[in-house]
Amino acid sequence: MIIKKVKYLFIFIFVLTFITKSHSLEPNIFVQSTVNRASQILSDNISRESKIEELKKVALDTVDIRGIGFYTLGKFRKNLSDEQKQKYSELFKEYFLKSFSSRLAEYSNPKIDVQSQEKLSDTYTIVSSILVATSERPEVKIQWRVYTKDPDKPLIRDLIIEGLSLARTQKEEFNSIIQSNDGDIQALFSSLKKFINN
Amino acid sequence: MRKLIASLLISLFCASFSFADTDGENSLSKKNPEVKDCFEKVNRATFAFNQGLDNAIFEPVAKGYRKLPSPIRIGTSNFLSNLSNLITIPNNILQGDMKTAGINTARLTVNSTIGILGIFDVAAQMGFVKDYQKEDYGQTLGSWGVGEGCYLVLPIFGPSTVRDLTGSLTSAIGGDPWYNVTVRNDTQYFEESDYYYSRGGDGINFRAKNIESFDNLEKNSMDFYASVRSLYLQDRRKKIMNSNEIIDTQDDSDWEEITSN
Numbered sequence: 327m328i329i330k331k332v333k334y335l336f337i338f339i340f341v342l343t344f345i346t347k348s349h350s351l352e353p354n355i356f357v358q359s360t361v362n363r364a365s366q367i368l369s370d371n372i373s374r375e376s377k378i379e380e381l382k383k384v385a386l387d388t389v390d391i392r393g394i395g396f397y398t399l400g401k402f403r404k405n406l407s408d409e410q411k412q413k414y415s416e417l418f419k420e421y422f423l424k425s426f427s428s429r430l431a432e433y434s435n436p437k438i439d440v441q442s443q444e445k446l447s448d449t450y451t452i453v454s455s456i457l458v459a460t461s462e463r464p465e466v467k468i469q470w471r472v473y474t475k476d477p478d479k480p481l482i483r484d485l486i487i488e489g490l491s492l493a494r495t496q497k498e499e500f501n502s503i504i505q506s507n508d509g510d511i512q513a514l515f516s517s518l519k520k521f522i523n524n
Numbered sequence: 525m526r527k528l529i530a531s532l533l534i535s536l537f538c539a540s541f542s543f544a545d546t547d548g549e550n551s552l553s554k555k556n557p558e559v560k561d562c563f564e565k566v567n568r569a570t571f572a573f574n575q576g577l578d579n580a581i582f583e584p585v586a587k588g589y590r591k592l593p594s595p596i597r598i599g600t601s602n603f604l605s606n607l608s609n610l611i612t613i614p615n616n617i618l619q620g621d622m623k624t625a626g627i628n629t630a631r632l633t634v635n636s637t638i639g640i641l642g643i644f645d646v647a648a649q650m651g652f653v654k655d656y657q658k659e660d661y662g663q664t665l666g667s668w669g670v671g672e673g674c675y676l677v678l679p680i681f682g683p684s685t686v687r688d689l690t691g692s693l694t695s696a697i698g699g700d701p702w703y704n705v706t707v708r709n710d711t712q713y714f715e716e717s718d719y720y721y722s723r724g725g726d727g728i729n730f731r732a733k734n735i736e737s738f739d740n741l742e743k744n745s746m747d748f749y750a751s752v753r754s755l756y757l758q759d760r761r762k763k764i765m766n767s768n769e770i771i772d773t774q775d776d777s778d779w780e781e782i783t784s785n
Contacts, residue, residue, distance in 0.1 A: 425744045432740060461594065463733065489762035495754040498559060502750035506564075517746045 350477035353451040354443040357470050360388045361438045381427040390481035391422050398497040417518040449475045562674035570677040571749050586731035599643040606635045606642025608658050610701045615659035619667050662691030666764035683756035
């Protein structure tokens with residue numbers, strides 16, 4: 327009787343594991359589908375403004391904007407009050423969406439092929455892809471740092487283009503703005519507002 | 525001779541400066557080294573000067589260069605890339621990478637002869653590795669464990685570090701065979717201007733390949749100087765590691781306490 331119960335328990339666990347696994351989204355498939363969504367928007371015959379709006383929706387779905395925002399603050403995030411954190415999150419989100427979508431909107435139908443993935447830990451997988459060469463520029467290697475803490479909803483945390491991390495570049499830029507204003511976070515807030523309203 | 529001694533003295537000074545800057549630990553082993561911008565005010569001023577120069581001269585010339593027929597651009601790019609082997613090969617050897625030194629020597633020989641002074645990359649078609657990576661003395665110093673030292677912005681030449689500047693001076697005091705046969709007039713076949721044309725060509729070729737990227741970065745940066753500094757330093761660290769590994773470009777602990785959307 328006990329053996330039978332244990333057997334059923336094993337079957338239950340096995341089925342449960344399988345069901346959980348089948349619902350999780352593989353990072354490479356997630357990246358390819360994100361890229362396909364963006365490519366579709368860029369090749370659509372719609373205005374630049376409409377493209378930007380659509381690209382913003384893709385970013386909201388697939389990028390960990392809040393996480394990137396706090397990462398880019400570096401050591402300064404520890405000194406923020408809850409109110410400042412809230413304010414910063416809102417500003418960063420607007421800044422990111424504007425910067426990201428206007429950068430991407432410059433491209434017309436870029437072709438990105440996902441090639442492989444490497445699991446760094448339970449929370450991170452690096453997906454490697456290639457931006458296919460055109461007559462104007464050579465092939466570009468792009469790696470995607472995918473945050474997989476919730477396997478059902480992976481999120482992009484960084485783009486590493488030819489070995490150069492965009493999140494890190496952003497972090498060093500923000501830190502430079504704060505440091506050149508004697509550590510005053512308000513200086514960064516002002517710069518973000520200026521960029522958003524420009 | 526006086527020029528040579530002066531270069532040597534500056535080089536030694538810079539070398540000792542950059543060694544003094546290390547703390548016994550290879551800077552590459554630190555996952556997220558802090559940016560050391562010891563001369564930030566001067567650097568920012570030089571950066572602004574270079575930007576003015578870029579807007580007035582380099583960018584328009586690069587745009588004009590882009591309009592040349594593709595075969596001419598590819599030929600020029602191949603020629604300059606082939607020439608850069610003269611610095612890459614000694615550095616491959618200094619870094620102990622004999623295999624790549626051998627491949628690059630074969631590439632240089634084949635392309636300079638059959639490939640007509642390097643205009644055609646025949647070696648690639650013959651099966652030699654196509655993914656050629658330039659090496660310089662700054663990279664070699666880095667691979668030996670010398671820290672990058674302070675970040676510098678040089679007039680006209682742009683971003684550098686104390687270590688990379690030391691590397692460039694090494695080229696000028698005899699480490700660059702192309703410099704030796706042109707500027708130092710070791711032979712009667714080349715002129716000093718040949719060297720400067722090739723260096724200028726290198727700059728224009730690089731600028732032409734990156735017109736959109738630079739414009740995009742400038743447009744989307746709140747502090748363009750800091751963005752360029754970050755990208756330059758990341759690029760040098762990556763080149764010194766000679767690896768496509770991306771794990772070290774970002775320290776996971778930086779993200780630890782951050783929760784997602």
